[in-house]
Amino acid sequence: MSDLPMPSSQTLEPEPAQHGSTALLEWLQGWLVTVDHKRLGILYILYSIFFLLVAGAEAMLIRIQLAVPNNHFLTAQVYNRYFTMHGTTMVFLVGMPILFGFGNYIVPLQIGARDMAFPRLNALSFWLTAFGGLLLYYSFLGGSGLYGVGNAPDVGWFAYAPLTARTFSPGNATDYWALALIVSGFGTLGAAVNIIATTFSMRCRGMTLMRMPLFTWLYLVVSGLTLVTITPLTAAQFMLLIDRYLGGHFFDTQAGGSALVWVHFFWIFGHPEVYVLVLPAFAIANEIIPVFSRKAIFGYPAMVAASVGIMFVSLGVWAHHMFTVGMTSVTNAFFVLSTMLVGIPTGIKIFNWIATIWGGRVRFQVPMLFCLAFLYQFLIAGLTGIMLSVAPLDWQLHNSYFVIAHFHYVLVGAIVFCIFAGLYYWYPKATGRMMSERLGKWHFWLFVIGFHITFDTMHFLGILGMPRSIYTYQPDRGWNTLNMVISLGGFIQAIAVLIFAYNFIVSYFRGDEAGDDPWDAWTLEWTTSSPPPVYNFAEEPEVRSRRPLWDLKHPHDTDWEYEG
Amino acid sequence: MSTATRVMHSAPEQVWKLPSRGRVGMLSLIIGEAALFTIFVVAYIFYIGKSLTGPTPAQVLEVPILGTICLLSSSFTIWRSEHAIEHGKMRAFSGWLAATILLGVVFMVGTAIEWQKLIFRDGLTIRTNLFGTTFYSLVGLHATHVVLGLSMLSIVLVLSLLGRFSASQSERFAVIALYWHFVDVVWVVVFTVVYVIGR
Amino acid sequence: MRRVSTMTGWRVLSALAGLSLFAGLSGIAAAAETAGSIPDMMVPSATPAHQIFSLTLFVLLITGSIFVVVAGLLTVAIFRFRSRNSGTIVEPPQIYGSTQVELAWTVVPILIVAVLFLTTARIIFAIQDAPKPKNALDVTVVGHQFWWEFRYPSLGIVTANELHVPVSPMDRPQPTFLKLLSADVIHSFWVPQLAGKTDLIPNHANTMWIDPHTPGLYLGQCAQFCGSQHAMMLLRVYVDTPSEYAAWVKNQQKIGVQDPAVAAGRRVFETEACMNCHRVAGTAATGAFGPDLTHLMSRSTIASGATTNTPEHLREWIKDPSHYKDGALMPSMQLNDEQLNQVTAYLETLK
């Protein structure tokens, strides 16, 4: 991109505000037709925060229903829709878009580029994703087609065949589910292609692969994993639609089709998918932990290798979601081993983070608080994952609340915590203002407390035999108190999230001025102004190490003298 | 800031070369597409011989030799046109490109005839049995890609005949050609699975 | 100042974590008191569940130790290296890595994984590939949306929702081998105190085995989401003493009671389409879509545990199945009050 004409900073300053509705319209248009990676990044993030509130509200309805036994707050059908929509929304409309939001905003800035490799494809990807979300939620209105109103997918986010066949799921809700995921899947694919091309082809002078910030490295890895993860899901969804619309038999057990084929295909997608979700969380932690410990990341090459290792190993472990479907003992043993192997590169990451903190000067500001809680929680989540990978234990714990606890520990305790950390960390860059530390601490502590009350307790329910996906339970099973506790914790989380939302909005207008580099950080995004100009950098930067700003700030103790 | 300038802008004389984003993007797309096809191919292989009713592949499938030869040779012709545009020979370029499109069209016509025969003579549709379902899905998915590739090539051909596609865009064309080669390679797999193993 | 408030925060956090742990543990303790009605995998009562239980303790020990070590290191790091005064900006020495240390924390986990894997594999083979003894009882379990069908091919018995198996004392084992099938979608058979779960998959027969050591009632339920009433697909396994079991088998093998006093009810049953879906052995009713009703009154619950088997519940169920189980696949047959009374009276004779 160095052949771009160098803009003089005046011509590209935002236009002075105009009057009345035209100004508003132009502002709106500016966001709707934008191809600027920063604006698209922000759109992705706002979109996901919106759906976080929606899916969170669904979770609250779930928790109200389960707070007491034999509850009639929701009917069975409505409950099933809510947990399906909660899971689907959280994974596809919160987790995926927010990760590509961060990627879009940060990756070009970190590698000193002016935009993504394909800005228009970038816009298309976002709008496809957004349209997918609309389609999914439209099912609440259009799901039952001509037969009535008020329906939504109710087959679980894993949508096991043959429950999704026309015979067992009439109406159109399941079709909306499949279509929505296909459409947003294309968006995701576009975003992944874009990030790969950007990291390979748009790096500024001097930024060799081994000098890329770890954040960008992980986005490269995650995008590569996305390519081979989302497409199998798309393929399986095509098959489902062929069955439902064209009378095909892929999953039609009456005509010799196999239900297990869907289960395999779904988890061939579904397992790598969870690493697609967690690697960006690692990416965020990789930026924040060193900056707030005031030390370079420990073992950079090992961190890169571990990420690539996780990517490859995660492609071969999917059947650990299927220990109960009756595979042979040898197959089971194989997947036990491959699953446990993931613990090794993941362990390397945890140890490297601890070693980064070790010997540093830890500053307890809000982004770091979230990352520290993440470290503890991810450790526990990983260890419960290891317990589940022990097939005989999984025969007991599969589809119980222990699994729900395990994956919320990762999805909330690791991913949502890191997302919050990232939002607090980069908010000043994107808006020019700081988020309130005081409210941030309230948010953090309430969320941590609510999180543990909710999800620690769930493990015990699983051990006591409570299956997932049930809309109510019998009062004589010893599950009553625990469920009540869990629901209370859920509400504490909700209060915390509301505080966050308030902080997020109010700080935009009233936050302190941030300056270019409020955290005293080291990567390129902090060299430009906050918010960055459309063209990002007035001059194309050039780097000689992984921490260009460290070199700048410590000219007599530069990184490039030490990095291998 | 004087240090800053020194650090950030030293050694401009070094060469700094990165791969072209078009090529990287297309390769990424191809990896994704390969995963998509893998799932369909796996499903096809898994369901071989599992249909509860006829017709079976052995009864109705004929090996599409002509179509296969055409499609595979189109990889050669497109390679020739890549070569031509790199050397600025735009007429040769258009010629080889037209040949490529022609070969692709012959392939598609072959498929159309095959499907027509299967549907109307043998009564095999996508809903007949598992073989029908997997066959039309896999071959159809590939055919969709051929059509997509043909459209892209045709646009380039029209542009180049109108003189709007110049040798300076050889890199772009190389990216499209990459896609076409991929479609060809997929056919080799589909052909082996459907007409060799599956029959 | 800020640091102090953070420290209090951490203390609050650990207190809370302790509290919720305590709540959970006391939940388990409470459960243990009334063991039998609580499907607690930590109170095993058959060999597969026992083996899993011991393995669980072993795995808990290993993962627990990893947690203590790693979380301990992390906590020490955070406390020891917290920034003491936020004013000055003296950066700590920068360390970029260390090959020895990194090698160590790669090798140790590899060893742990090796141990875990070998132990796991042993139990997998022990449970999954256990040989089937000659005297084993065979039962075929068929999952239906949203109820269980149990067939005893060697005994000629068909029943629903409540499985009866003989006790299998350690010295004279008599295990029961279950063949798992499905009539529609995927279900999963789970009675935690007896064994882990195994799925019931259409077109794909699975097997599992149990050898319950102590007589009694064991609860479980369907563990794979299978549609609207997945929650009410409950399971009861009665482990009978030899004499109880023999008596139960004897009764189940009889044909349906033919009591002339309820002939009117039987007529309703046979004319109002009930018999299209239900079977009563020895009568014209041979339907297979719903549960076999030949010995309905020998069961303590109806509709797969949705409610207890009392005359009022039975009447209400037939009047409107969605009252107890909204989404159950039995339609309301729109009987008038008289027909309802008659058919209920008839069903009540089916002992």
Ligand code: HEA
């Ligand atoms: C981001 C999400 C995420 C992540 C990162 C993980 C990580 C892991 N998960 Fe999890 N998982 C889910 C999300 C995630 N999971 C979801 C959503 C489901 C349920 C889906 C559904 O059914 O709806 C699920 C379900 C699930 C199952 C199936 C349960 C069932 O349905 O029966 C299993 C079984 O093996 C499993 C295992 C693991 C393992 C071994 C890891 C490992 O990656 C963990 C590795 C980390 C560590 C081990 C800790 C750190 C390591 C050390 C300190 C080194 C020393 C340790 C050792 C040597 C052991 N997961």
Ligand code: HEA
């Ligand atoms: C990123 C993923 C993610 C996240 C963040 C969460 C967050 C939460 N989840 Fe979720 N969950 C899943 C992913 C996630 N979940 C998945 C994949 C499933 C499986 C689905 C399936 O089986 O198909 C699942 C299933 C699941 C179940 C099991 C349902 C069942 O099997 O029957 C439960 C039950 O308690 C639950 C609870 C919660 C709770 C209490 C939270 C809390 O952390 C939520 C905190 C609250 C909020 C974030 C909202 C706060 C805001 C408001 C209340 C205001 C609303 C205002 C407006 C809308 C304007 N989840």
Ligand code: CUA
């Ligand atoms: Cu049957 Cu759930």
Ligand SMILES: [Cu+2]
């Ligand atoms: Cu997994």
